[in-house]
Ligand SMILES: Cc1cc2nc3c(=O)[nH]c(=O)nc-3n(C[C@H](O)[C@H](O)[C@H](O)COP(=O)(O)OP(=O)(O)OC[C@H]3O[C@@H](n4cnc5c(N)ncnc54)[C@H](O)[C@@H]3O)c2cc1C
């Protein structure tokens with residue numbers, strides 16, 4: 001399972017951080033920390049299946065619908 | 072076979088249906104909505120979708136249920152329901168039997184009962200409303216917005232950014248008074264003024280004058296505002312007519328208990344803007360909460376709780392979410408946690424960090440408990456202040472038990 005974040009859609013709301021703190025965090029500027037790693041689309045490494053519930057919650061709660069779960 | 076019917080195919084209804092499907096419920100889930108579309112996201116209607124001329128695809132909501140587990144029926148209204156017999160009557164003449172029901176029918180905008188021309192006066196709640204607003208905007212220069220709540224202020228910001236001359240008319244003395252209090256409302260108003268928004272506050276519109284289209288809005292103090300387009304953003308009414316005749320309290324949305332169930336039966340739940348429920352983390356007063364995040368949280372809770380109840384008879388713990396709300400106006404991101412609107416005493420509303428004319432964090436206290444915070448900017452401090460509200464509420468609950 002991978003998580004994909006469309007950083008052009010993402011508006012740095014940070015709601016995902018409450019749902020899946022293991023995966024999402026904000027950097028010191030209050031932006032989604034994946035912005036330090038990718039420009040347009042962030043694709044994660046393979047993530048553990050135990051995170052699925054939390055990631056689905058994050059995808060649901062993202063106001064910009066920027067989070068997708070693959071696999 | 073009687074499955075679960077979710078009435079209202081928007082954010083709250085979709086999240087309830089998704090969560091129920093993910094819980095493994097196999098009795099059949101039908102999501103019924105009267106709009107002609109798949110579920111979509113409303114917040115962009117006054118912001119990105121208007122500013123960036125986005126089309127429907129950009130605001131479509133995604134479902135997290137496995138394909139085929141939820142059947143979506145669009146363009147059909149729930150006309151009435153018989154809770155005792157477990158039957159829903161649809162506007163196309165069909166009947167749906169159910170063992171569980173989720174009410175997610177949201178709100179519709181109110182319109183003022185004042186004289187007005189037949190064209191050029193609009194509201195904003197649906198995608199159709201946005202399409203109409205866009206086509207109206209093509210021929211006008213001056214826009215009057217009646218109502219200074221969040222939607223009115225967001226529209227004022229977006230339309231100013233698009234180059235229109237905007238006036239906001241409302242009875243309060245500052246915009247967003249009820250949710251934010253006077254000081255912060257005044258600070259945000261100064262920001263709008265600097266950006267070119269005109270305000271006509273502490274007055275009520277009495278007529279929208281003009282032959283076929285508006286020419287001006289006339290107020291009770293004799294003032295008037297030039298406008299070829301008028302947007303009414305004066306609050307909303309709950310869509311509960313379809314539930315009448317079942318002995319429910321529908322005086323302001325659907326009265327629910329702390330588990331979001333209504334009619335004294337755990338198999339009937341309400342979610343989103345239409346649900347009036349007590350959040351025991353704050354107190355026992357039932358309230359409707361018009362927040363995007365609450366529609367998601369109530370939907371997810373209801374789907375899970377119903378799945379659990381119908382498959383194992385198990386009753387879920389009370390629903391005690393941390394309300395969160397955001398609004399974008401010009402370059403400002405306003406973020407609230409908790410229920411700032413609970414506090415009306417100005418001396419209990421204090422700046423915690425920053426200053427009112429820049430980035431600021433404002434705290435709202437009730438009997439020494441921090442019941443809400445509003446941040447303008449300070450993006451890096453969201454987590455910290457959300458946690459501060461949660462801790463303060465827990466400490467208060469601990470002290471009183
Ligand atoms: C312009 C705008 C901007 C907003 N911006 C923000 C924001 O920045 N931040 C924020 O937190 N919140 C915002 N909100 C609020 C947020 O969008 C709502 O809280 C959310 O949409 C509530 O979802 P809901 O599913 O409860 O209700 P709704 O979205 O109102 O959906 C109810 C659905 O039920 C349907 N329906 C009604 N009656 C029937 C019937 N009898 N049969 C079948 N279907 C029926 C309706 O047509 C509708 O599709 C905004 C709202 C608007 C309108």
Ligand code: SF4
Nearest residue numbers: 010011013014016062
């Ligand atoms: S919730 Fe969505 S918009 Fe907010 S930071 Fe996470 S991905 Fe970005």
